[in-house]
Amino acid sequence: MITELSGKKVSPLGVGTWGIGGWIFPDKKNDAREIASLRFALDNGINVIDTAEIYGRGHAEEIVAEAITGRDRESLHITSKVFPTHLNRNGINKAVQNSLMRLKMKYIDLYLIHWPNPVANMREVMSTMEDLVDKGLIRTFGVSNFSVEDMSNAMSYLKKYKIEANQIEYSIMKKDADVDVVPFCVRNRIKIIAYTPLAKGEVATFKPVVEISKKIGKTPIQVALNYLMKNSLPIPKAGRAEHMKEILGSVGWELSDNDYKALRSA
Numbered sequence: 001m002i003t004e005l006s007g008k009k010v011s012p013l014g015v016g017t018w019g020i021g022g023w024i025f026p027d028k029k030n031d032a033r034e035i036a037s038l039r040f041a042l043d044n045g046i047n048v049i050d051t052a053e054i055y056g057r058g059h060a061e062e063i064v065a066e067a068i069t070g071r072d073r074e075s076l077h078i079t080s081k082v083f084p085t086h087l088n089r090n091g092i093n094k095a096v097q098n099s100l101m102r103l104k105m106k107y108i109d110l111y112l113i114h115w116p117n118p119v120a121n122m123r124e125v126m127s128t129m130e131d132l133v134d135k136g137l138i139r140t141f142g143v144s145n146f147s148v149e150d151m152s153n154a155m156s157y158l159k160k161y162k163i164e165a166n167q168i169e170y171s172i173m174k175k176d177a178d179v180d181v182v183p184f185c186v187r188n189r190i191k192i193i194a195y196t197p198l199a200k201g202e203v204a205t206f207k208p209v210v211e212i213s214k215k216i217g218k219t220p221i222q223v224a225l226n227y228l229m230k231n232s233l234p235i236p237k238a239g240r241a242e243h244m245k246e247i248l249g250s251v252g253w254e255l256s257d258n259d260y261k262a263l264r265s266a
């Protein structure tokens, strides 16, 4: 289980915001419901929120700012991401300032490169990330959707700091990272953040999960998330508080070794 991220104590589960505040364009019609869902999570022990400059073209970050209003910033862990088209010194410096403005924050806990960009100059990108830490604008940085080769390349340019995390698609229905990315991250003390951990809700009908959930009296959603908490920090998204309530029931208990093994080979 991941209990520490970017030097902060974190809940074993975070919340995602892709689709909150719109998809590729801002969409404000569900703001109130989505803010209520995020607040429900924060009121019930979750302190990790994942967002990105591209989500709703910045509106997801504005929603995060609204959801955390009045809370102690230091007690929260906020991740945001820079889009691959901004991967040069000037682009990253502008992107982080814009994210901070929308988030109404002085710093971001974990700043991720959203996707690799094969034409980006990674020496310049990694040096810019290290400078952002020194300037106090971000506490740590990391990557997302990076292969072992992408990570090794990025790491080769680092002078002062390490890659804190790799955010990857990882769920009980998508485990290919177990072959290479996860073992590499374990060896290099890079934390795994699991995105699309519910396979967009499909885990609820995945037979091996359904069977174990019936046996132990949890829901399939709760079993699927608890499974991931063994070696990663899942960040499910729920725009509805009733969904969030079910998600929160995945915390505070542990699958037996036998059930975990059965799900691992499912």
Ligand SMILES: NC(=O)c1ccc[n+]([C@@H]2O[C@H](COP(=O)([O-])OP(=O)(O)OC[C@H]3O[C@@H](n4cnc5c(N)ncnc54)[C@H](OP(=O)(O)O)[C@@H]3O)[C@@H](O)[C@H]2O)c1
Pocket: 015, 016, 017, 018, 019, 050, 051, 114, 144, 145, 167, 168, 194, 195, 196, 197, 198, 199, 200, 201, 204, 221, 235, 236, 237, 238, 239, 240, 242, 243, 244, 246, 247
């Ligand atoms: N780094 C990347 O490239 C990347 C890519 C994709 C995602 N992400 C991050 O990972 C987060 C999660 O991934 P995701 O949004 O793709 O997928 P997900 O978390 O696997 O699934 C989200 C979907 O599941 C539904 N859901 C949530 N709780 C539910 C419940 N209790 N019962 C039934 N359905 C439920 C949500 O519905 P409602 O919204 O209606 O509640 C939503 O439609 C994103 O929000 C984003 O922050 C990162």
